[in-house]
Amino acid sequence: MAGELLIQVIDIARFRAIRPALDELEAARALGLVSRAVLHEAAVSPFARSDRRPHFAGLLGRILRHPELELRVFLAPRELDEVIEGVVHVLCFENGAGYSLTTPVGPSWVVLDGAFAAFMDLDWFRAIFLDADPEAGRLAYPRRSPRYWVLSREEVARAATGLRALFDDPAAAVQEAAEGIARLAAVALSREELTLAHTSLL
Amino acid sequence: MPQSAEDEAAQRAEQLEREAHDAIREWRLEDAVGVLREARAIREASQGEGHPDLIWTLSLWIEALRWKHQPESAREAAHLGERRLALRRAALAGTPDELACSLAELMDLYTFEYDVLDPRRVDELRREAATLRQAGGAEREA
Numbered sequence: 001m002a003g004e005l006l007i008q009v010i011d012i013a014r015f016r017a018i019r020p021a022l023d024e025l026e027a028a029r030a031l032g033l034v035s036r037a038v039l040h041e042a043a044v045s046p047f048a049r050s051d052r053r054p055h056f057a058g059l060l061g062r063i064l065r066h067p068e069l070e071l072r073v074f075l076a077p078r079e080l081d082e083v084i085e086g087v088v089h090v091l092c093f094e095n096g097a098g099y100s101l102t103t104p105v106g107p108s109w110v111v112l113d114g115a116f117a118a119f120m121d122l123d124w125f126r127a128i129f130l131d132a133d134p135e136a137g138r139l140a141y142p143r144r145s146p147r148y149w150v151l152s153r154e155e156v157a158r159a160a161t162g163l164r165a166l167f168d169d170p171a172a173a174v175q176e177a178a179e180g181i182a183r184l185a186a187v188a189l190s191r192e193e194l195t196l197a198h199t200s201l202l
Numbered sequence: 203m204p205q206s207a208e209d210e211a212a213q214r215a216e217q218l219e220r221e222a223h224d225a226i227r228e229w230r231l232e233d234a235v236g237v238l239r240e241a242r243a244i245r246e247a248s249q250g251e252g253h254p255d256l257i258w259t260l261s262l263w264i265e266a267l268r269w270k271h272q273p274e275s276a277r278e279a280a281h282l283g284e285r286r287l288a289l290r291r292a293a294l295a296g297t298p299d300e301l302a303c304s305l306a307e308l309m310d311l312y313t314f315e316y317d318v319l320d321p322r323r324v325d326e327l328r329r330e331a332a333t334l335r336q337a338g339g340a341e342r343e344a
């Protein structure tokens with residue numbers, strides 16, 4: 001596996017709750033009242049307007065302005081994908097799924113880049129993050145690349161335990177990344193509805 | 203109640219469109235185009251050439267062609283874009299702001315890298331979009 005691994009905290013219960021709205025968006029027909037309420041909630045989120053999703057707020061405005069129209073009539077497929085991805089990021093991910101490549105360890109994310117090789121040598125890490133069944137644990141949305149995978153609570157707990165061995169690693173980047181992931185794991189384990197999500201940034 | 207042949211055809215076309223959408227997301231562009239060719243034929247035969255459901259079939263096809271990023275696929279995308287616009291004119295007749303967005307989308311299809319494939323057509327579309335935006339703004343003010 002090449003590239004970087006991004007690890008973030010996701011509210012999986014929230015994702016399950018809005019899943020019917022995501023299915024309805026994916027069908028690209030007219031939206032029902034519940035789905036429109038989900039979009040409205042995303043539209044008023046402080047994370048709706050971000051450099052990472054420059055068109056998202058505008059697309060939500062267009063959809064909400066025309067409830068009578070089927071999405072497939074006026075949206076392009078890539079616009080629909082942007083809406084679905086944006087809704088998941090804004091409503092389900094901590095901090096609106098924000099992350100930074102220049103600050104690899106942040107309050108709600110860890111980007112494994114230079115330190116990735118050291119983690120790949122660990123059996124438990126490979127089993128949880130790299131060698132898992134590609135279908136199992138895959139988040140149903142967003143469907144466009146990059147896809148996300150989510151960990152079970154047992155996997156989060158296993159990761160939290162395994163990471164401790166790296167807290168004294170001589171490489172500062174490895175130590176910092178291990179502490180960052182452990183912090184995210186602690187957040188995820190603190191509430192039943194949370195878990196860790198990861199994706200590959202190629 | 204048994205499904206009509208038309209319902210079955212529409213379901214089959216939807217299934218093919220879902221497959222094409224996933225193929226585009228996974229960069230299997232040739233697969234997507236092949237599947238969409240079949241979906242279009244099904245929709246045209248069962249629903250007619252003017253049915254609004256064809257808009258999505260064409261939108262997916264256009265997207266696959268655009269990702270190919272070749273001059274000839276750009277021209278084909280613009281050609282399909284004209285057909286999609288004709289369908290959208292009917293479907294979006296009551297929403298001039300959205301029709302203006304569709305015109306802008308078609309203008310983009312006529313642009314490949316820094317070349318405008320048909321400057322005269324793009325100019326026509328730009329003028330029409332400006333008129334529609336004015337109409338849409340006046341409608342909102344009223």
